[in-house]
Amino acid sequence: MLDNALSKVQDAAQLLGTPKAASGLLSSPLSGEALQQVMPLMGQAEARLIEIYQLISQGLAREALTKADALVRDHPNFHLAHLVHGDLLSLQTRPVHKLGDVPDTKALAASEQLKTLREESHRRLRALMERPPAGSIPAQFLALSSQSRHAIAIDASRSRLYLFENQTPSASGSLIAKAPRLHLVGDFYISVGLSGIEKTVEGDKRTPLGVYYITSNLNPDNLPDLYGVGALPINYPNPLDVQRGKTGSGIWLHGTPREQFVRAPQASDGCVVLSNPDLERLLKTVQIRTTPVVIAPELQWVQPEALDTERQAFEAALEAWRVAKSEGNLGQLKGFYSSRFLNQGRDLAQWWPRVESELRPEKGPRELQLKELSLLRWRDAQDTMVVTFGEVPLGQSRGVTRRQYWALERDQWKIFSEGTL
Numbered sequence: 001m002l003d004n005a006l007s008k009v010q011d012a013a014q015l016l017g018t019p020k021a022a023s024g025l026l027s028s029p030l031s032g033e034a035l036q037q038v039m040p041l042m043g044q045a046e047a048r049l050i051e052i053y054q055l056i057s058q059g060l061a062r063e064a065l066t067k068a069d070a071l072v073r074d075h076p077n078f079h080l081a082h083l084v085h086g087d088l089l090s091l092q093t094r095p096v097h098k099l100g101d102v103p104d105t106k107a108l109a110a111s112e113q114l115k116t117l118r119e120e121s122h123r124r125l126r127a128l129m130e131r132p133p134a135g136s137i138p139a140q141f142l143a144l145s146s147q148s149r150h151a152i153a154i155d156a157s158r159s160r161l162y163l164f165e166n167q168t169p170s171a172s173g174s175l176i177a178k179a180p181r182l183h184l185v186g187d188f189y190i191s192v193g194l195s196g197i198e199k200t201v202e203g204d205k206r207t208p209l210g211v212y213y214i215t216s217n218l219n220p221d222n223l224p225d226l227y228g229v230g231a232l233p234i235n236y237p238n239p240l241d242v243q244r245g246k247t248g249s250g251i252w253l254h255g256t257p258r259e260q261f262v263r264a265p266q267a268s269d270g271c272v273v274l275s276n277p278d279l280e281r282l283l284k285t286v287q288i289r290t291t292p293v294v295i296a297p298e299l300q301w302v303q304p305e306a307l308d309t310e311r312q313a314f315e316a317a318l319e320a321w322r323v324a325k326s327e328g329n330l331g332q333l334k335g336f337y338s339s340r341f342l343n344q345g346r347d348l349a350q351w352w353p354r355v356e357s358e359l360r361p362e363k364g365p366r367e368l369q370l371k372e373l374s375l376l377r378w379r380d381a382q383d384t385m386v387v388t389f390g391e392v393p394l395g396q397s398r399g400v401t402r403r404q405y406w407a408l409e410r411d412q413w414k415i416f417s418e419g420t421l
């Protein structure tokens with residue numbers, strides 16, 4: 001029912017204000033009940049825009065105009081809302097055949113701006129129509145520690161950021177990860193880099209792809225107006241990016257300048273840009289250091305249980321690493337590390353003496369427990385696992401928080417980067 005209802009919203013946006021829409025001749029008006037499942041997740045202004053599309057699909061052009069009047073009054077910098085408002089005003093005197101059906105768009109700047117606004121509308125509607133199946137999660141989240149109270153996933157193809165509350169029960173003991181339970185609590189339009197995605201070099205105006213973590217929360221008083229109400233930096237370049245020779249820095253989730261409500265779908269220097277109200281929601285919700293951010297070309301949604309086999313297969317490799325380290329078996333332990341190992345600029349040969357000193361024979365074996373395990377899988381040309389856990393000696397209450405990057409090499413998982421947080 002929801003898919004059918006949402007298709008009417010798309011029809012309304014494509015045929016905004018035609019006589020057919022305005023006279024109420026759509027055969028199956030949009031069900032308001034269907035959209036009630038989705039609209040609370042959106043930013044308030046976007047939900048109001050979708051409500052206007054809904055009224056248009058029902059042939060209620062005058063009611064839509066009243067709502068549009070209020071929306072542009074409350075958000076005078078919301079350009080797409082102004083475009084819809086203008087179409088509804090034009091409908092009072094003539095047919096309107098498409099979104100932004102203005103008489104003269106020959107000027108290059110005006111033509112490009114109109115094209116951009118139509119693309120923004122298309123992406124908003126696509127994200128509205130192609131909803132994640134109930135109970136599903138992005139395929140990257142194999143396991144998520146209860147220490148991560150929230151998680152973020154970004155779908156570049158839909159210009160969309162999904163905010164989740166982590167409801168996974170806390171796991172006790174060693175390597176007892178459970179299928180993650182992520183509850184979708186927010187669903188926001190975003191902009192990415194002017195040149196698109198897959199950042200490789202500094203200044204390429206592309207947004208990176210991969211698994212990242214929020215590293216800090218910047219005070220807006222210390223930022224130019226370009227960044228709006230604040231910024232949340234992420235740890236680009238991560239160790240996988242460094243392995244691949246990628247350069248650049250300063251990739252943030254941030255807001256918009258005062259004169260704009262949102263940016264075009266591709267408009268930043270590489271950051272992920274939200275409206276200021278939506279960013280304020282993130283700022284009040286997420287925590288630094290523990291909030292993962294997945295940025296993907298297009299998210300693949302799966303039921304949590306569908307990831308059980310993948311998670312358990314990797315946990316077998318991680319458990320073998322834990323046993324080797326617990327037993328102080330240096331020869332076996334070395335076999336888990338890739339020849340590409342990188343640890344904060346040091347290679348494995350430089351780093352290994354430190355490991356040996358931690359596992360000196362005179363200390364004897366000590367059982368290690370791995371607690372609060374998070375597993376985030378990234379697949380592109382290489383299969384990578386970003387692994388975070390607490391490493392605690394048995395009988396002790398404290399240990400270290402470790403993050404490892406594993407890669408699948410010739411059907412074996414190998415660690416290519418490791419550090420403590």
